[in-house]
Structures are given as C-alpha cells and as structure tokens.
Amino acid sequence: MSSVVCLHVPRFALAVAAAGRRELLGVPLALAPQPGGGHRIGEVSPAAEVSGVRAGQQLGEALARCPRLVLLPPDPVAVEARWERIVERLEGIGAAVEVGSADATAGTAWLDADLIRRMHGGTLEGVLGAIRTTLGQPVRLGVAPTRFLARVAAARARARHAVVVVDRPLSAVPSPAGEALAQGVALRAVLDEEPVATLALREDLAGLVAPLERLGITTLGRLASLSRGAVLERFGAPGLTAHELLHGHEAPLRPREPPTVIAADLRLPEAVSGPQLRHALGLLIDRVLADPQRRHRPLRALRLQAALVERGTWQERVVLREAMTDPQRIGLALGLRLDGLPAPAERLGLRVEALGAPVPQDRSLLEEDVEIRRERLREAVRQARAAAGPDAALRVVEVDPGSRIGERRMALTPFEG
Structure with a gap:
C-alpha cells in the first residue's frame, strides 16, 4: 500500500497578501474580490471566521457581519511565484510532486513517499523530516494510502506533527529532537470523526454535502458504512465516487512534468495609455518567441501578468485557439484580455504556460x-x-x-x- 504525503499550507494566498506584517496579527482579514470575478471575498483569517465571515461570501454580507474586516488586495502573481519555489524545493529532495491543474488553488501538493524513502533513511519519518527541513516553514503534513485521505489527514495535522492514516493505530514516532514527528490514527477513527462537509475538498463532490446532511448522514464514517449499491441508487455517479474514495479507491498520483520557464517582463512608465500598453505587449511577445528554450515549438497557453500601481497584482490565463507562433495573432488574443486590466500597471509580464509539438516536416x-x-x-x-x-x-x-x-x-x- 502506497504512502501518499499531502502538504498543506492553510490560507496560503492570505499569508502572501499580508506579507508578514505583524500589525495584522489578530485582525479580521479577508482577500478582496478578484477583479472581474464578482463581489465575493477570498480566503479569510481565523479572527474573521469567529465573526461568521466565510470565504466566498458576498462582500456586503461579510462587512455586515464584521464591520472591522480589513480587505487585502489579492496578489496572485506573488502567490504563484512563492508556491513555485516551494514545489521546486520538494522536487529538490527527489520527490515527484502533483500540484493539480493550472487553475488549482496554491497551498496543497501531493507526493509518493515510497519513491524517495530509500533516499532519506528508508523510513517515512525520514521523508517527513526532509520535507520540513527543505521548506523551513510551518506546514501541515498528512499521510494516507490515497490522495483524498491524505488531504483529510493534513487538515487534522498541526505544524509540528504529521498525521499518518493507517488501517490500524500507529504509535507516535519520536524524532531526534525528541518531538513527535508523526501521529498515527486508524482510518475508521478518521472517517467516524470527520463531518461529511469534508467532501467539499473536491469541487465535484461539493453538491453532495447538503443532500447527505438532510438525510442524517453527518460523518464520512456513516457514508462509508452504506452499501455501494444503495449509494449509487440514491446519489448516482458522484455518490459512488465519494464512496470509493472513502474505501481507498482513487487514481494514482499524476506528478507534474519539470516546467520549461519561458517568461518576459517589462517595467512600464507612469500614466501608460492603451496604445503604449499594446506596444509593451508586442515587445513581450517578441521576447518570448525569441527565447531559445522554445526550440521552434508553437505557443499553446500563456499567462498575462501585471503589477498594479495601487498594490496587488493581476493575471489572466489565455489558451489560444490553436498553437501558433504568429506574433500578430497572439497579440490580438492577448490584447482582448489586456483591456480587462483593473487599474494602471507599473510592470507587465508574459509567461508561457504550455507549448505545442513541432509538426513533422518529412x-x-x-x-x-x-x-x-x-x-x-x-x-x-x-x-x-x-x-x-x-x-x-x-x-x-x-x-x-x-x-x-x-x-x-x-x-x-x-x-x-
């Protein structure tokens, strides 16, 4: 049975936006709504949750519940850059890391501990210790046979203790420093204690939470105790997926491929206008196309980024209708997104997300x-x-x-x- 390690950094985007300002400790915080994404707030701090504020609430409702709520401008570019550094450090210890899709929220990653166990003393504790040492910051670590169960275990973990979910209880294993590095817990105990709302960790299962609660199925253990046929008959394919997850049936990890970083950025003068922005965009496209790492491959997906004058950042992912190398057509596709810039920018950047394959000539x-x-x-x-x-x-x-x-x-x- 494999040992999937889930690394989870709670409220990662909020911590990046706060930028370590100590005066914000204990203050109810929330990420301001994303430009063009409606009026729903982002991640919230524990002090804001005490007042009833939740991520995804309408801005007006959040302010009504907590008038002292401080809104921080989101910084998706910094979030992406810092999370990329964390993933690269994990890959530096030999791990093959799965980070989800390109639009997934940063702060959660998975790796298979069995693949690197021999590199770190031959034990799971050695792998967990290597992860903590290479990151050098508090993280939550959960270990389980599958991706979903490891994510549930990470939510139960604390900064200094990893939770290992097994079929039978596992005693705590002391680290050389004398602290408990891993805390074992039986799978049945985890499922009996976890509320069924935990299924919302997966977007495709979030719609099951309300029907299950109305039927009195309030814990994952109660859902797992039902027969497979009964769950399928009442809740269909989503219910069957949830039932299989709780019994340890899930697709294996899909680690990401080592990225080829092709990017360019340009500092903009003050009071830059629309035509000047288009000209700067054209320069960025030319620089990206001239990068030797491209190796004559066409561009498939790009990410347009901007650092705003009024603090915060903005980015937009653009998938081209077909992989291409024509700078004029690429400029037309990106220019439409550039019109949605929420505020004047002091820096403009362009990053290649995906490349196409060269077409064979012979x-x-x-x-x-x-x-x-x-x-x-x-x-x-x-x-x-x-x-x-x-x-x-x-x-x-x-x-x-x-x-x-x-x-x-x-x-x-x-x-x-």
Whole structure:
C-alpha cells in the first residue's frame, strides 16, 4: 500500500497578501474580490471566521457581519511565484510532486513517499523530516494510502506533527529532537470523526454535502458504512465516487512534468495609455518567441501578468485557439484580455504556460493525408486538455455489456491519439 504525503499550507494566498506584517496579527482579514470575478471575498483569517465571515461570501454580507474586516488586495502573481519555489524545493529532495491543474488553488501538493524513502533513511519519518527541513516553514503534513485521505489527514495535522492514516493505530514516532514527528490514527477513527462537509475538498463532490446532511448522514464514517449499491441508487455517479474514495479507491498520483520557464517582463512608465500598453505587449511577445528554450515549438497557453500601481497584482490565463507562433495573432488574443486590466500597471509580464509539438516536416506522399488527420486530432486533444484540464478528452470503453447499471457497462479512460 502506497504512502501518499499531502502538504498543506492553510490560507496560503492570505499569508502572501499580508506579507508578514505583524500589525495584522489578530485582525479580521479577508482577500478582496478578484477583479472581474464578482463581489465575493477570498480566503479569510481565523479572527474573521469567529465573526461568521466565510470565504466566498458576498462582500456586503461579510462587512455586515464584521464591520472591522480589513480587505487585502489579492496578489496572485506573488502567490504563484512563492508556491513555485516551494514545489521546486520538494522536487529538490527527489520527490515527484502533483500540484493539480493550472487553475488549482496554491497551498496543497501531493507526493509518493515510497519513491524517495530509500533516499532519506528508508523510513517515512525520514521523508517527513526532509520535507520540513527543505521548506523551513510551518506546514501541515498528512499521510494516507490515497490522495483524498491524505488531504483529510493534513487538515487534522498541526505544524509540528504529521498525521499518518493507517488501517490500524500507529504509535507516535519520536524524532531526534525528541518531538513527535508523526501521529498515527486508524482510518475508521478518521472517517467516524470527520463531518461529511469534508467532501467539499473536491469541487465535484461539493453538491453532495447538503443532500447527505438532510438525510442524517453527518460523518464520512456513516457514508462509508452504506452499501455501494444503495449509494449509487440514491446519489448516482458522484455518490459512488465519494464512496470509493472513502474505501481507498482513487487514481494514482499524476506528478507534474519539470516546467520549461519561458517568461518576459517589462517595467512600464507612469500614466501608460492603451496604445503604449499594446506596444509593451508586442515587445513581450517578441521576447518570448525569441527565447531559445522554445526550440521552434508553437505557443499553446500563456499567462498575462501585471503589477498594479495601487498594490496587488493581476493575471489572466489565455489558451489560444490553436498553437501558433504568429506574433500578430497572439497579440490580438492577448490584447482582448489586456483591456480587462483593473487599474494602471507599473510592470507587465508574459509567461508561457504550455507549448505545442513541432509538426513533422518529412512525410511520404502516400501517408500524408492520414498523418495530417491524425496530427490534427492529437493537436485538438492537446488543445482541449490545455484549456479544460487532463480529463477534457476521454474515450468510452465497454466494460460489462450485460450490466443493468450504466456506470458498470461503460467506463471513461484517457484518450490517446
């Protein structure tokens, strides 16, 4: 059974926005609404939660509940940069890290401890100690057989103690400093104590919380004790997914590939206007296209970033309709997003998120049409996954044709061109 380690930094974006200002300790804080994202606040501090403020609330409701609430401008660029440094440090100890999709919230990552156990003393405690040493900051660590259970364990952990979820109780293991490095807990005990609202850690299962609570299923243990058929009949595919998660059935980790960093930034003069912004954008596009790391590959997805004059940052991810290298067409696609800049900017940046594959030049005359169609299909799949995630292109496979349950007759698997 694998040992999946979940590293969780609570309120990561809020901590980056606060920038270590000690005068904000104990003050009710919240991230101001994102520009163009409605009037809902972001992460909130514990002092704000005491007053009934929750992340995702309408700004007016949050201020009505807590008039002393201090709003901090979000800084997504700094959040991304700091989280990237944390992930690179984890990769520096040999770990293959999964960080989720490009639009996932920073602050949570997963790795397989079994792959690097021999590099750090051959024990799980050695791996956890290496993680804490290389990061040098308080983090919550949870260990379990699957990704979801490890995330639940990390939510129960504290800065100095990792929670290890196993099938049987595990005694605390002392570290060389004499402190308990890992605290063992049985899986059944975790499920019996965790509220069913924990399913909201996964966006695709958040809609199950309210129906389960109305039926009196208030803990994960009660949901896990139900039969698989009963859950499927009452709650459908989402309920079956939740039931399998609680029984330790989940897809293996998908570590990220080492990124190729292609980026450019430009400091802007004061009172820059629209035409000047477009000219600066054109310079950034030319610099990105001229980067030797691109190796003649077309651009598929880019991230437009700006540091605002009134503090805070802004960014927008743009997936091109097709991978291309034409600077004029790229400029047209990015220019539309540049019009949504919420405030004057003092710095403009452009970062490549994904690259396309170079089109092979040499084909035989008889195979050209077939190869062109196949390459177009593969390119469409890659483009869809860049825009909507790795599960955007799936293939339907017949598993049990004689079953009366639709979920058993067919299954979805990743499409391979």
